[in-house]
Amino acid sequence: MVLKSLSGRFLILTIIFVMLAEVLIFVPSVSRFRADYLQERLERSRIAVLSVLATPDGMLMEHLEKELLDSANVLHIVLHRDEMQELILDSPMPGMADAYFDLRGVSPWRLIMDACGTLATDRDRVIRVLGEPVKGAGLLIEVSLEEAPLRMAMIDYGWRILQLSLVISVITACLLFVTVRRFMVRPIEHLVRQIKSYEEAPEDVRRIIRPRASVTEIREAEVALNSMETRLSQSLRQKERLAALGAAVSKISHDLRNILTTTQLLVDRMEYSEDPQVRRSAPKLVNSISRAVNLCESTLAFGKAEERHPNITNVSLNVLFNDVAEAERLVIGEAPVKIRVADVGGMQVDADRDHLFRVISNLVRNGRQVLMETTDGGTISLGAVEVAGGWHITVHDTGPGLPEKAIDNIFKPFSGSARKGGTGLGLAISAELIAAHGGRLELVENSADGAAFRIWLPCVTEMN
Ligand SMILES: Nc1ncnc2c1ncn2[C@@H]1O[C@H](COP(=O)(O)OP(=O)(O)OP(=O)(O)O)[C@@H](O)[C@H]1O
Ligand SMILES: [Mg+2]
Structure with a gap:
């Protein structure tokens, strides 16, 4: 649950990233620590060397020699002078030196590799280190020392860095978590609450979101949502008014039809009137009323x-065209109007048969009504072709074509x-029925001819 929330993910990711950054800092720090440790040994050894050189014959009592080596924390010290090596202080070595490190001009990358070597080794090695205790002073000293204390110090130092990193990453993560919650998560939660509340009752204008976020991006989203909800509520109100108007019109039409039907019966009787003028106007009145x-x-x-939604099946156009033509021919009777059905073979379209029948009937009926009004009549042609993605x-x-005003x-x-x-x-x-099929009805030709x-009509199987 926490992992799925924006703030939870942010918290975990922050801890991971801060830890990653700390690890990247950790390795160079430990290698630097090792270099400083060895440099310090060289400096202490330099003091021991200077003490020996201060004696008149360069000789020291054995216990003094040991004390100087102990204070420098090394096993022996060699002074390099003018291409000459001079053993200054010596103590019994546990064995030959296992590794040799020259600290002069060593690269950071080399330091990291050597530090890794120190941490990785599981033997108690004796190492020899050569370097300048004071940079540029011209004094070159070589010392031997045991590596185990160095490794212990490095591990101790590394452990302390790790603990510190942990504390820093937790504090950083918590601060970021609080900030993100305050500036991002809360405004987003507010936005979601507002959307849900509006969704419950879109007609209630009080539920339209009022922008209040201080973060620019979220505020922009709130402003856009506010204008969308305002427009939606307005069109809903308009739709409600239109629906009420529609209901009223329906009621009026209903009662009017009943009144007119009664009138029709009365007018029918006028045909039998004795007054010839009344008899003459009766058919016109019947026509108007009907x-x-x-x-x-x-x-x-x-x-x-x-x-209802179209119930799409495979519809044979040949059959459908002939059904429409047959129904219309009954009305045409002897009038000089022809209906020509093109040979479409076994072509089948994806459509609701009843809907398509109604649409084609409407189109044919319009043509037939226009042609029957002319003295010469004419022809209505039905045809179909298969095109890319449909028919x-x-x-x-x-x-004569459609009148301009229509x-x-x-x-x-x-x-x-x-x-x-x-x-x-x-x-x-x-047009509505065809649109429900995902298709389109268009007037593609209109002239005096x-x-x-x-x-x-789109091919449904291809769309899926
Ligand atoms: N093939 C056509 N040739 C000439 N005019 C046409 C043709 N088809 C449609 N029209 C014109 O377009 C108008 C609208 O047609 P539509 O079928 O929508 O309504 P209608 O035929 O007037 O009424 P109804 O609702 O009874 O069909 C028609 O009144 C007619 O003037
Ligand atoms: Mg019509």
């Missing part, structure tokens, strides 16, 4: 229009109708 009933019914249907289905007619709004409900008695819903519903609508 158009009004039609409009009411369409409005009611659209109000309910919660279309194009085209409905073309040789009518073009801009043909896909908007109730807005695109330029036909007497049309509700302007056919194309809007068709005719109009063509094209449906693009």
